Each structure stands twice: as C-alpha cells, then as structure tokens.
Amino acid sequence: MSTYITIMDFKGIIRRRKGIFLVTFLMIILIVSAIAVYLPPIYSAEATIVIENQEIPEEYVKSTITTYVNERLHNIEQRVMSRDKLMEIIHTYGLYPEMDSTAEMVDKMRKAIQLRPIDIQISDKQSGRQMMITTAFILSYEGSDPVSVEKVTNLLADLFIKEDKQAREQMAGTTTGFFEKELKGLKQEVLRHEKKISEFKIENIEKLPGSTTINLQAISRLELDLDRIDTRVQTLRQKKILFQGQIANTEALMPVMTEDGKMASNPSERLKYLRLQLIRLQASLLPKHPDIKALKNEIAELEAQVGETDASVEKIRLLVSLQSQLAQSQAKLGKTHPDVVRLSKEVEILSNEVDQLGMAKIITQISDEKPDNPAYMNLKTQILITEEEIKAAYSERKKIEEKLEDYRKKLEMVPLVEEEYNKLTMDYENAKHKYNEILNKLLTAKISREMDMGQSGERFTITEQAVIPEAPSKPDRIKIILLGIVLGLGTGIALAALKEGLDHSVKSADDIESITGVPVIGTISIFNPRIKKESIG
Amino acid sequence: MNKLLQAMDKVRKSEHASPIRFDEQRIEREFSTLGTFIGKESSPNREVQVKYSKTKVQTNDPKILKKNKILSINDDDRETTNQLRYLRTQVLDKLKAIGGNSLLITSANSYEGKTFTSINLGVSIAKEFDKTVLIIDADLRKSSHNHCVFSKDFFDLDVDKGLVDYLEGNAEIPEILINPGIPKLTLIPSGKPTPNAAELLNSAKMQEMMAEIKKRYPSDRLIIVDGPPLIQYPDPIILSRFVDGVLLIVEAEKTSSEDLRKVIANLKDIPIIGTVLNKNKG
Ligand SMILES: Nc1ncnc2c1ncn2[C@@H]1O[C@H](COP(=O)(O)OP(=O)(O)O)[C@@H](O)[C@H]1O
Ligand SMILES: [Mg+2]
Numbered sequence: 001m002s003t004y005i006t007i008m009d010f011k012g013i014i015r016r017r018k019g020i021f022l023v024t025f026l027m028i029i030l031i032v033s034a035i036a037v038y039l040p041p042i043y044s045a046e047a048t049i050v051i052e053n054q055e056i057p058e059e060y061v062k063s064t065i066t067t068y069v070n071e072r073l074h075n076i077e078q079r080v081m082s083r084d085k086l087m088e089i090i091h092t093y094g095l096y097p098e099m100d101s102t103a104e105m106v107d108k109m110r111k112a113i114q115l116r117p118i119d120i121q122i123s124d125k126q127s128g129r130q131m132m133i134t135t136a137f138i139l140s141y142e143g144s145d146p147v148s149v150e151k152v153t154n155l156l157a158d159l160f161i162k163e164d165k166q167a168r169e170q171m172a173g174t175t176t177g178f179f180e181k182e183l184k185g186l187k188q189e190v191l192r193h194e195k196k197i198s199e200f201k202i203e204n205i206e207k208l209p210g211s212t213t214i215n216l217q218a219i220s221r222l223e224l225d226l227d228r229i230d231t232r233v234q235t236l237r238q239k240k241i242l243f244q245g246q247i248a249n250t251e252a253l254m255p256v257m258t259e260d261g262k263m264a265s266n267p268s269e270r271l272k273y274l275r276l277q278l279i280r281l282q283a284s285l286l287p288k289h290p291d292i293k294a295l296k297n298e299i300a301e302l303e304a305q306v307g308e309t310d311a312s313v314e315k316i317r318l319l320v321s322l323q324s325q326l327a328q329s330q331a332k333l334g335k336t337h338p339d340v341v342r343l344s345k346e347v348e349i350l351s352n353e354v355d356q357l358g359m360a361k362i363i364t365q366i367s368d369e370k371p372d373n374p375a376y377m378n379l380k381t382q383i384l385i386t387e388e389e390i391k392a393a394y395s396e397r398k399k400i401e402e403k404l405e406d407y408r409k410k411l412e413m414v415p416l417v418e419e420e421y422n423k424l425t426m427d428y429e430n431a432k433h434k435y436n437e438i439l440n441k442l443l444t445a446k447i448s449r450e451m452d453m454g455q456s457g458e459r460f461t462i463t464e465q466a467v468i469p470e471a472p473s474k475p476d477r478i479k480i481i482l483l484g485i486v487l488g489l490g491t492g493i494a495l496a497a498l499k500e501g502l503d504h505s506v507k508s509a510d511d512i513e514s515i516t517g518v519p520v521i522g523t524i525s526i527f528n529p530r531i532k533k534e535s536i537g
Numbered sequence: 538m539n540k541l542l543q544a545m546d547k548v549r550k551s552e553h554a555s556p557i558r559f560d561e562q563r564i565e566r567e568f569s570t571l572g573t574f575i576g577k578e579s580s581p582n583r584e585v586q587v588k589y590s591k592t593k594v595q596t597n598d599p600k601i602l603k604k605n606k607i608l609s610i611n612d613d614d615r616e617t618t619n620q621l622r623y624l625r626t627q628v629l630d631k632l633k634a635i636g637g638n639s640l641l642i643t644s645a646n647s648y649e650g651k652t653f654t655s656i657n658l659g660v661s662i663a664k665e666f667d668k669t670v671l672i673i674d675a676d677l678r679k680s681s682h683n684h685c686v687f688s689k690d691f692f693d694l695d696v697d698k699g700l701v702d703y704l705e706g707n708a709e710i711p712e713i714l715i716n717p718g719i720p721k722l723t724l725i726p727s728g729k730p731t732p733n734a735a736e737l738l739n740s741a742k743m744q745e746m747m748a749e750i751k752k753r754y755p756s757d758r759l760i761i762v763d764g765p766p767l768i769q770y771p772d773p774i775i776l777s778r779f780v781d782g783v784l785l786i787v788e789a790e791k792t793s794s795e796d797l798r799k800v801i802a803n804l805k806d807i808p809i810i811g812t813v814l815n816k817n818k819g
Contacts, residue, residue, distance in 0.1 A: 015818060047768075065673070324644065504793045505789075512812050516812055521811030522624030522811070523620055524621055524816070524817065527606055
C-alpha cells in the first residue's frame, strides 16, 4: 500500500465507507432528534439582585460590615439553600410531586437554583490596579411549571434580601452590643471614681487647692484684725495710764482744808506722803539712816492707825513724774550724772513697786474704798471701762489667733491633700477618657448600624423581578439536534476510518502486484446488470 | 431442508427460464464440434456421433444470460466487455508464450468470481476466435452457501450428470459434455457435490481425461478449468498439475492481503500466467 493517500484512494474510501458512515450518522441523528423532541420542557425564571454600594462615603461613616460581598453572598446562599427553607418552599408550591424522598427533592431544587454573579472590572482608587468586583447577581430557578417557577424565583430573591438584611443587622448589632457592654462597665468605673472624689472633697473641703486663696485672704484679714486689736489695746492702756495718773492726783475723799490753807492732812494722806518720802530718801540714803528709820517708824504708826492703805496711786503718779524728770535730766546731763543715776534708781524702785501692786489691787482698793469725790469716781469708772475694753480686746485677740492658727494649719495641709486629690482626679479623668472614647465608638457604631440597617449602607436590592417565562429555556432542541449532527458526523467518520483501518483487503492492481509479484493481466469492473440480481441459494 | 430449497429454486427458475428446446439441426452441428474434443479421430465418426446424440444441447435466452452475468455473448456493456476482451487477449498471449492450451482459474476464497471469469473468458474466446473452448467445472465442493452452481446459475441449465459421475465411474465422458447453445463452447459440469473431491481429482481417471483432452489439437483449443478456492481446499494444487498455467482471481476490496500471500505461497512452483482484479469498483 502506498504511504500517501491519493485522490483515487480517497474516492475509494468514500465509496466503500459511505454506507457505514450514513447508517451511523442517521442513526445518531434519529436518536438524538427523538431525545430532543421528547425531552420535557423546562422553564426558567430570573431575578436580578443588585448590590448597592454604601451611599454615604466611607470617610464619614465606616460600615460595621467588614466581610466581602462574595463571602457574604456565599453565606446567604448557604442559609437560603438550607434544607428547611427549601422544604418549606417545596411544600408551599407542591414542587416535585413525582418524588417522595425529601432528600431527593432538596437536592433537585438546589440544582435548579443558580446564582450567577455579574462582575465588572474596575481600577482601584488607591492602587490603580485592575480588579473584579461583583456588582450584581442573577438568581435563577428552573422547573417544569412556568407559573410556580416565577413564584419560587421571586420568593427566593426576597429570601436573599431578607437574609442579607438580617445578617447585616446581626453584624452591626454585634459591634454596638460589644461597645454597649464595655461602656456599662466603664460607666460604673467613672461613677466609682466620681464618688471617691466627692467623698474626698467633702472630707477635705478647706484643704483643697481651690481654697488656698480664701485661706490666705482669711489669714491676712485676721492678721489685720490682730494688728488693729493690738493698737487698740495699746491705746486703751495709755488711756488707762492716763486715767490712773489723773486719779492719783485726785483725792477720793473730799479734801479737808486746814487753817493754813493747806489741806488738812489725814492719817492716810500722811502715810502716802511718808511713803513717797521714804522712796525718795531710800534713793539717796542708806537704809540705816536715822531719817529713814524715823520715817519707817512714823509709817508703821500711821499704818496701825489707818489700817492697810494704799499708796499705789501716788506711787504711779510719782513714777510718771519721775520718769519725765529722768528723761529731761538724761537729755540735759547725760547718763552718768549723779542726779540722773539717783533719778533712775528711784524710777526703778518705783516701777518695781508699781508692778507689784497690779491692776487688781488698784481696782479692789478703789472699790473698797468709799470715795465721795465725783471727779475721782468718774475717773475710777473710766479706768474700769477701759480695763474691761482691754480685757475684751485680749479675748478677741486670742480668738483671732486661734483662727489664724487654724487657717495656717489648713494651708500647711494643702499640698498633701492636693497630691491625693490629684491622684484621684487623674484616675477619674482616665476612666472618663476611656468612657468617652468608647462612647464615641459606640456612637459611630450606632450611626453605622443605622446606615447598614437602613437604606444607606451596602445592601441588596431586587432590580428585576422574575416574570412568568413564556417559552421553555430548556431543552434547546435545535442545539441538541445540532449536537446530534456533529456527534453523528464524528462517530460516522470515526467508524468509517476504523473500518477502513481494519480492512486489509486488496484494493487495486498495484496492491496485488506488490504482494504477489505477478502482473495483473486484467481488471474486471463490477458488473451490474440493471435487472435486479436474484438471490442465489 | 436443502432439498426443499433446491426444489423451490427449481420451480422459481423454471418460471423465468425458457423451456429447453431440441433443435435437430443444431444438435447435428454441435456434434461435430464435440467430436473434436471426444472422438479419437479427427474425422467425424457416425457411431460416435450417435452415441453423443444423447448430450443435451440447450439454448438460452440471451437476456437471461445477460442477467446471469454472461457478458461476452453481446457487447452491450462496453466497459466490462472491453475489459474481458483485454483479459482474453492477454491470456491467449501468455498461453501462446508458454505453448499451452489449458488454464486453471482459482482464487483464495469462494465467491470471488472464478466461475464468472471462466465462463465469460470462455464465451468471449469461443465467440470471437476460431477456437473451441471447453470449460470444466472442477469445483466439486460447492458446499458454502454463497457458491454459485456453474451450469445452473450461469446458464440456467439443468444437468443430471457431471464430472463427479465420470470420476466415480457412473458416466462416460460424452455423457457429461454439454453445449450451452453457444457455438464452439462445451461445458463439463461438476455434477452433484462430493466430500472426497480431492481423491477424485487426484485419481487416474482425472489424469486420463485431462491428458486426453489436452492432446487434441492443442493449437486451436482452449481448456479452462474452473477450480475451487485455494485457501480452503487442496484441490486447485491437484488440478494445477493438469494445466499449463494458473490464472489467479482477486476480488477487489474483499480478498485480504494475508489470504493473497498464502495463495502465492501455495502456488510457489506453479506457473501463474497472471492475476485478475475482479469486481473492481473504482
Ligand atoms: N465482475 C463481476 N461483476 C458482477 N458480478 C460478478 C463479477 N464477478 C463475479 N460476480 C458475481 O459474483 C458471484 C460469485 O461469482 P462466482 O464466479 O460464482 O464465484 P466463484 O466461482 O469464485 O465462487 C456470482 O453471482 C457472480 O455473478
Ligand atoms: Mg465457482
């Protein structure tokens, strides 16, 4: 046989194999056409669900939903395609009456439902990279009854929307729920800190840094008061001394005039005089001086006469005059002058005595006596008043001093209290800050939730409802027949080729000669006597 | 079963076949022809002739012959007739070249056209050349269902005695000769099929007959032996001993190359004058 196929060979092949080819071809076409004709019609309905983007820009409100659309779609599909949901639909519409196993029905329904995402290519705003995003998807369902197909498809589409909403709500709720719980704990914390601070404040109200100025003001005011009282006391004292001086010069009793124009000296007057005389002499003479002895004797006699008398007024009066004399002499003669020395000694003794006398003695003495001189009495009253005033001023001063001390103590406590207070405040502020932070987050999450749950977030919307299909979508009979033709052609050719390949028969004179080596001396064509050949037994 | 079928076949055939006529004149003429094959002398012998007068001479309707694919008697179908003419010339040339006058026609399997070629070749030569032709149907098997019976299927002849009868000693040569109504053409039908064909063909009687026939006027006589298929039976090898050459028939798109190789191997030492591609469809 030749290694290449000539046109003649090809013609021969066609002639030999057209039979088997045609038979196979026609048989397959026949079978496929029969299948195409007898396949039951299947109707399909489609609903388009668009994934609407978030309407509010991401910069303003961030969605709480962080999963990808495809992922979410998958989850929702899983939920919609659940056995229970499908069984419910199957029961409602009486689908698949020919089946009795529920598992089979659900299986069939799952296969009849299809989700076809519609992807578009976009370039990412940030990176500029090309990427595919799902903008919508087509939900289709197919079955033998066009009316129920439409209904089921729309029901399924609604289910998708519902499930999506639920899923979004749930997801948004999780976020806000988390923040709310967190916030509750933080609020308690803040309240606890607040209570602590207020308790502390109540406890340390005046030691708080805020009251420092008040305290200082109070202190300075009190100090001023103190000063004032001091000056008053001073004035009162001088006043009193003045009154005492005056009273010293005033006889408590009306003086009795003697015939020599002098006032008749009564024993007590005489005693007073003698005593002063004694002081004067004591300054210049020794105590054993006869004059002093004589004076002392006389005094003792007189004292026995008049009883206990007092020369204090006279003494004070004398002291004042001596003091002024001393001052004058000192200025005039200098300190070392014998007169000055004598004077100062006198003043010293006298002032000692005056000091020993004390105020009480003076008062008792004054009151003890029954003076009858109105001027004296007036003065005595004045002194008493002044004394009372001094007393009052002293007690006032004491009170103010106590107050001052108190304030000072408070002022000392301030830094310590402040430290404690600051610590408490800081804790409070921290808690409050945290609380505010979470509160802000919660508010954001709430807004996001509003958006996600409402009509502004990313969501699914049915843009095209399913309609009752007018013509069956399956089977595509023409396609099946065309497929049959192709299949028939293929199989026919394949079978013909196989047959030709398996055929080892001699086909030409050349074949014979190459095999036998004997020349072909004749070729007789097949002779067909137009009359039909009789069958031969 | 088989007999019943044959009977039915006969009835059917007789409806189509024209009745056998006995034409005295024709018988007369043919006797002389036959005598050239059978008679011991070249001149016609009356006694012999009388003896042979029992041989049936049957004429056939040419249309029926045509229907049975004997083409050479008329030239209607140009292509096949021309092909046969060419083959005839070739065969005669080859025989002349080897100086022979006898030919065995065989093939690998049955139904490939041995008988068809034998008869058409014989008829063609008898008709157009000044040669007498004897066709011997040496296919004594005829067991396969699609085998065509030489005389009956091609010539619509009903014969009761054939080669088998002669070889078995039940008939003499003149009894089995038959003229199909074509001048210068004589047939020896096979007779009823036999299972021991090989022994019969291998017998002395066969050799005797063949030697006898071949020796008569070798130049203007042609003996065509239509043999059985070679793959199945050893008969053609036996027959090849009695002939000068073998003509191998190959059926286009049927005979496998393997079979052809086997045939060639079997005919290794036997002169093959040529091969014929029969039933060519291209
Ligand atoms: N060239 C041909 N054209 C048409 N038919 C043919 C041809 N050769 C043979 N035949 C038919 O084929 C069949 C078998 O032929 P036959 O000669 O009986 O085969 P064989 O003798 O080899 O068994 C017969 O019916 C015959 O008519
Ligand atoms: Mg035959």
